[in-house]
Amino acid sequence: MRRNVLPGLRLSLGVTLLYVSxxxxxxxxxxxxxxxxLGPQDYWQIVxxxxxxxxxxxxxxxxxxxxxxxLFFGLALAWVLVxxxxxxxxxxxxxxxxxxxxxxxxxxxxxxxxxxxxxVFGSILDSYGIKVAxxxxxxxxxxxxxxLPFIVRTVxxxxxxxxxxxxxxxxxxGGSDFAIFRKVILPLLTPALLAGVSLxxxxxxxxxxxxxxxxxNQPMSTEITALLIFIRLEEYDYQAAAxxxxxxxLTAFLxxxxxxxLQARALRYTRRS
Amino acid sequence: MKIRLDHVVKTFQTFRAVKDVSLEIESGELVAxxxxxxxxxxxxxxxxxxxxxxxxxxxxxxxxDATDIPVRDRxxxxxxxxxxxxxxxxxxxxxAFGMEVSKVKRDKAAIQTRVAELLHLVRLEGLGERFPAxxxxxxxxxxxxxxxxxxxxxxxLLDEPFGALDANVRRELRRWLREIHTKLxxxxxxxxxxxxxxxxxxxRVVILKDGHIVQQGTPEEVCREPKSAFVMKFLGDANMLPAxxxxxxxxxxxxxxxxxGIADGKAELYARPVDLDWAASGPGIPASIARVMDRPGGxxxxxxxxxxVPLELDLEPERAVKAGDTGYVTLRRATVFAA
Numbered sequence: 001m002r003r004n005v006l007p008g009l010r011l012s013l014g015v016t017l018l019y020v021s022x023x024x025x026x027x028x029x030x031x032x033x034x035x036x037x038l039g040p041q042d043y044w045q046i047v048x049x050x051x052x053x054x055x056x057x058x059x060x061x062x063x064x065x066x067x068x069x070x071l072f073f074g075l076a077l078a079w080v081l082v083x084x085x086x087x088x089x090x091x092x093x094x095x096x097x098x099x100x101x102x103x104x105x106x107x108x109x110x111x112x113x114x115x116x117x118x119x120v121f122g123s124i125l126d127s128y129g130i131k132v133a134x135x136x137x138x139x140x141x142x143x144x145x146x147x148l149p150f151i152v153r154t155v156x157x158x159x160x161x162x163x164x165x166x167x168x169x170x171x172x173x174g175g176s177d178f179a180i181f182r183k184v185i186l187p188l189l190t191p192a193l194l195a196g197v198s199l200x201x202x203x204x205x206x207x208x209x210x211x212x213x214x215x216x217n218q219p220m221s222t223e224i225t226a227l228l229i230f231i232r233l234e235e236y237d238y239q240a241a242a243x244x245x246x247x248x249x250l251t252a253f254l255x256x257x258x259x260x261x262l263q264a265r266a267l268r269y270t271r272r273s
Numbered sequence: 274m275k276i277r278l279d280h281v282v283k284t285f286q287t288f289r290a291v292k293d294v295s296l297e298i299e300s301g302e303l304v305a306x307x308x309x310x311x312x313x314x315x316x317x318x319x320x321x322x323x324x325x326x327x328x329x330x331x332x333x334x335x336x337x338d339a340t341d342i343p344v345r346d347r348x349x350x351x352x353x354x355x356x357x358x359x360x361x362x363x364x365x366x367x368x369a370f371g372m373e374v375s376k377v378k379r380d381k382a383a384i385q386t387r388v389a390e391l392l393h394l395v396r397l398e399g400l401g402e403r404f405p406a407x408x409x410x411x412x413x414x415x416x417x418x419x420x421x422x423x424x425x426x427x428x429x430l431l432d433e434p435f436g437a438l439d440a441n442v443r444r445e446l447r448r449w450l451r452e453i454h455t456k457l458x459x460x461x462x463x464x465x466x467x468x469x470x471x472x473x474x475x476x477r478v479v480i481l482k483d484g485h486i487v488q489q490g491t492p493e494e495v496c497r498e499p500k501s502a503f504v505m506k507f508l509g510d511a512n513m514l515p516a517x518x519x520x521x522x523x524x525x526x527x528x529x530x531x532x533x534g535i536a537d538g539k540a541e542l543y544a545r546p547v548d549l550d551w552a553a554s555g556p557g558i559p560a561s562i563a564r565v566m567d568r569p570g571g572x573x574x575x576x577x578x579x580x581x582v583p584l585e586l587d588l589e590p591e592r593a594v595k596a597g598d599t600g601y602v603t604l605r606r607a608t609v610f611a612a
Contacts, residue, residue, distance in 0.1 A: 165353045174374055
């Protein structure tokens with residue numbers, strides 16, 4: 001190993017590796033091991049059961065919807081917080097972290113109270129024939145709530161570091177505001193947006209507490225995968241729970257791998273030749 | 274395109290950055306705005322570009338009042354100190370940017386041809402596919418210039434264009450910018466705090482201090498006839514000796530020099546290091562040598578006069594002097610300002 005000037009490499013590396021093994025790798029390995037103990041046929045039957053498939057569908061679609069919404073709203077929020085100075089900006093900025101800090105169950109209960117047909121928002125939406133609570137839309141809204149900070153907090157620092165001279169240069173070259181946003185700002189934000197999207201999506205896939213209150217939890221329609229896993233656990237069917245969990249795990253991994261790859265591609269311009 | 278600034282004022286919050294500046298830049302001229310930091314030179318440049326709006330006064334491009342025209346419609350090329358290249362675009366894409374977003378539609382082939390021309394002009398053929406992070410600082414600044422020239426600007430504005438480069442690259446780019454200017458004849462205004470750069474490059478130098486123009490003229494005029502002690506000091510190393518003017522003559526410790534147009538009384542005498550000489554015997558200003566610094570072109574001597582004023586002298590390389598010598602400083606020429 002190369003000599004390092006900074007002290008404490010062995011100790012710190014040892015401690016972190018041990019910690020990562022105990023907290024992250026070991027449980028995941030146990031999960032995979034448990035799921036694998038089923039044998040391929042049983043495993044396949046459990047993970048492709050119609051109830052499981054329906055749960056993937058509603059979870060993934062709602063997570064996609066929530067992530068897409070947050071992509072736009074999170075970018076807009078980050079933009080406003082970075083670009084403009086207005087009274088209350090710091091309060092808004094602090095509130096962005098609320099979904100992180102708030103217990104998800106509290107969020108779930110508040111959202112349910114707001115969106116049931118006699119709630120503040122729910123009653124208005126109901127008069128237009130839109131039902132939110134106990135529908136996939138409610139699941140999506142709960143996911144939006146819990147995953148919003150990811151996009152805001154990944155985009156914000158990049159936006160803050162953006163050199164104003166880049167935009168001035170683009171203006172002096174005759175670029176319209178829209179052209180500058182599309183050709184200069186957006187490409188520079190893309191890596192951060194991708195990072196935020198992948199985190200937001202992964203979080204939405206796994207969200208439990210905020211959703212179960214508002215979702216209605218009807219098998220085949222509003223039952224999310226995380227809840228199905230929980231139900232299997234309650235039935236002491238650990239193997240089935242592990243099998244379904246392994247699907248979520250794999251999806252999250254794939255998602256992270258794909259976004260990492262996209263991010264590396266989007267950042268290839270920073271590499272020196 | 275001729276540029277005219279007419280009583281231009283700019284205030285940032287409470288700070289008056291530019292105070293009533295009037296200036297004319299002839300078509301095809303290369304003009305330097307020279308001044309220390311905080312003198313308002315960059316603010317003036319940015320107002321000409323349209324990146325800042327003047328609080329008072331007018332800016333004319335030719336006969337057109339450009340004061341309120343936004344930057345994107347002003348038709349200026351702007352080169353930033355830190356290049357401001359788009360990091361996610363290749364060199365060729367950077368240069369093509371202005372043509373691509375322009376309201377004047379050009380087809381792809383025309384843009385490519387123009388990019389190739391510009392790459393040739395800035396001598397960066399073969400680097401079109403590199404990203405800005407993959408080329409040197411000097412190359413980046415040349416890309417920035419090519420990008421600015423791509424939109425056929427009426428005026429070229431450069432903000433401390435070589436400020437972030439090493440001395441050698443800087444000199445080379447200076448000469449090269451002069452060549453490009455000669456070739457294209459485009460009206461050019463650039464900002465610098467480096468007197469050497471301004472004097473080397475510009476047809477005319479505008480010297481600023483605290484938001485005012487203190488003097489303007491050709492490099493020869495400002496060097497030979499500085500109108501104030503500030504200009505004298507700012508343009509290069511200068512020694513100051515307190516003097517006394519009586520009957521058209523300035524008296525310093527042991528030297529007398531003819532002056533004109535200065536009233537009797539206290540005055541300041543300024544002399545460049547090359548304007549001073551050293552002699553072992555008088556007449557002259559008695560002094561002793563504190564230190565000798567050798568340079569490729571000669572010897573810089575630091576001497577202290579009898580009354581304790583430190584002076585810097587430039588002597589020929591052959592001169593045998595050393596620290597501790599005593600002798601006399603003589604004046605070849607000097608400029609006197611009333612104190």
